[in-house]
Amino acid sequence: MYKFRLQALLEYKKHIEDTLQGELGEIRLQLAAEERKMELLSKKEDDIKTKLKRLQEAPSTANEIIMYHQYLARLGHDLGRQQKQVIAIESRCEEKRLEVVEAMKKRQILEKLKEKGLQAYSKKLLKKEQDFLNEVAVTRFNRRR
Numbered sequence: 001m002y003k004f005r006l007q008a009l010l011e012y013k014k015h016i017e018d019t020l021q022g023e024l025g026e027i028r029l030q031l032a033a034e035e036r037k038m039e040l041l042s043k044k045e046d047d048i049k050t051k052l053k054r055l056q057e058a059p060s061t062a063n064e065i066i067m068y069h070q071y072l073a074r075l076g077h078d079l080g081r082q083q084k085q086v087i088a089i090e091s092r093c094e095e096k097r098l099e100v101v102e103a104m105k106k107r108q109i110l111e112k113l114k115e116k117g118l119q120a121y122s123k124k125l126l127k128k129e130q131d132f133l134n135e136v137a138v139t140r141f142n143r144r145r
Helices: 007-057 062-144
Strands: none
Touching: 007 062
């Protein structure tokens, strides 16, 4: 029976890859949540711009208009901060994705090594079996003579 002598290392590499993929999944969930927040802020900003435009067309007080402009400025600031947050998380996501790819490559190298070892072992067994069958055939032939 074939036993891969680096099986413990292969299992460790699989564990590392699984862990990294889990971390990548968490980062992607966080990215999606932050992108939703950014979309909500953007939608809110568009809504306020529309309300301000309507407010400017209708009779209104200067205080209302100033209040809307201040709120828009605050939303713009929040939106900018949120965009920076999304960019930072996208960067983390890409870094983690590269780590996962590297871990996959390392695992695949070990799996190929294991596969080659298994093929060599199978070849060796077939050779032994063939040698045994040849020996049996030679022995039978010699007995008949």
